Amino acid sequence: SRTPVTITITGAGGQIGYALLFRIASGAMLGPDTTVRLRLLEIPQGLRAAEGAALELQDSAFPLLSHVEITDDPAVAFRGANVALLVGARPRTAGMERGDLLEANGGIFGPQGRAINEHAADDVRVVVVGNPANTNALIAAANAPDVPKDRFTALTRLDHNRALGQLAAAVETPVGDIRGITIWGNHSATQFPDVAHATAAGDPVPALLAARLGGVDAAREWLDGTFIPRVAKRGAEIIEVRGSSSVASAASATIDHVRDWVLGTGERGWTSAALWSNGEYGVAEGVISSFPVTSEGGAWKVVEGLSVDEFARPRIDASVAELVDEREAVRALGLI
Ligand code: NAI
Known part of the structure; x- marks a missing residue:
């Protein structure tokens, strides 16, 4: 359709983000008839990489791509989101206990769940890629009480x-x-x-x-x-x-x-x-x-x-x- 579908990608400046953006914009995800608007969410140190990917998206001249917006503010990133791909996460580093890992990710997926709750479209569909994916999805779902639980999924x-x-x-x-x-x-x-x-x-x-x-x-x-x-x-x-x-x-x-x-x-x-x-x-x-x-x-x-x-x-x-x-x-x- 001509009304674009809004897709939010977190961690868009990272490796998986770089591999995802071009396939989404090509129509591989939502089909050859759906126009897409991309919202790239990054933390401040990831913004330049996301901006670079956006330059290359422009250079790819995808007919289905209507807009690309880049932000470090979850409220902006999830506004009107129909599809949310939660890729950015805190990786486990040497010596990190499971509790530390879960807590660090709670600091990401709690606020993102709340932003989805407040700002996303009524039909929002969420897939969590960032690890530990299942429990990050649970955290996001628990922080989005107004969104039906079946809209939160994790990638297997x-x-x-x-x-x-x-x-x-x-x-x-x-x-x-x-x-x-x-x-x-x-x-x-x-x-x-x-x-x-x-x-x-x-x-x-x-x-x-x-x-x-x-x-x-x-x-x-x-x-x-x-x-x-x-x-x-x-x-x-x-x-x-x-x-x-x-x-x-x-x-x-x-x-x-x-x-x-x-x-x-x-x-x-x-x-x-x-x-x-x-x-x-x-x-x-x-x-x-x-x-x-x-x-x-x-x-x-x-x-x-x-x-x-x-x-x-x-x-x-x-x-x-x-x-x-x-x-x-x-x-x-x-x-x-
Ligand atoms: P990466 O490190 O290249 O990219 C992650 C990006 O997320 C970075 O640019 C970082 O700045 C950003 N980021 C971190 N915190 C953020 C936040 N609060 N908001 C927005 N952006 C944030 O990592 P890569 O290779 O792209 O992998 C991403 C995640 O996907 C990792 O957690 C990895 O373990 C997971 N993964 C999951 C798989 C699955 O099957 N479920 C398979 C492969 C990877």
Whole structure:
């Protein structure tokens, strides 16, 4: 449409911001018919980098890009925001305890949640990328009491895409023919990438793995010893090989998340996103946990009725327990 959609990107002067801006402006996120207005939020020391990216956006002459505004004021950044990508966060530095990390991020996501509450559009949709993403999303949601809880999400689509990539390679099927993967729980090393319901070109993945690896037990061993840790620790592998963290793949997953949320998951079946839990699948209520989800009419919906077997149950529970711990820690700090 000709009325631009307002998209706020925090940490826009950082690495993921730089990878995101050009894909959003090209139409990859909201489609080729939607004009976009970008609001870049940075802290003062990040403003020059954001200004530089804005110069390059101008030089890219994207027909869908109507405005770019840069600010260090959350009230300005979130005014009328329809989509908010919360990328900027406080990274863990050497010697930092978890409590310090959560507190520093509470100082970012609390005020941003309040600014969203006061200034964003009624239809605002928020995705938190900055780590610890699930709990940062919880802090923002708790500080935005007038915004429905289901509008606050955290990114686990990168984990989902990583799992797709690993599985496609393992069963030698094009990635586009794999369906039915789920990331459960936290975007952390405890996450559970679940392939129990996955299919490859229509064939059940557990049976394909058993046939390739020499039985059901061997397949489980591969899942437990190779697949799950490879997906869960992929971020560290990227740093080791590339000499820098995941950036383009993180931006790409963010684009996928918002596109599917707004435009729908359609024929491709379910994906993974971290949403406010209403207790589905025995996940504690009121944490932001990753689930199998579809989207229709601009709203995520948790896929119902999947069986959870004795391999999956303790792994889901362990990751959810970590989310509950993080919630108790931010509650004790008065951040929610
Ligand atoms: P970066 O350090 O290059 O950029 C972060 C930017 O955020 C910096 O420009 C900084 O000035 C800005 N910033 C810090 N505090 C801010 C605030 N209060 N308001 C606005 N801007 C602020 O980091 P990068 O590589 O872009 O990563 C960003 C975040 O994304 C990190 O927390 C990283 O851990 C996380 N991440 C999450 C993934 C996921 O799958 N959920 C995947 C990869 C990264």
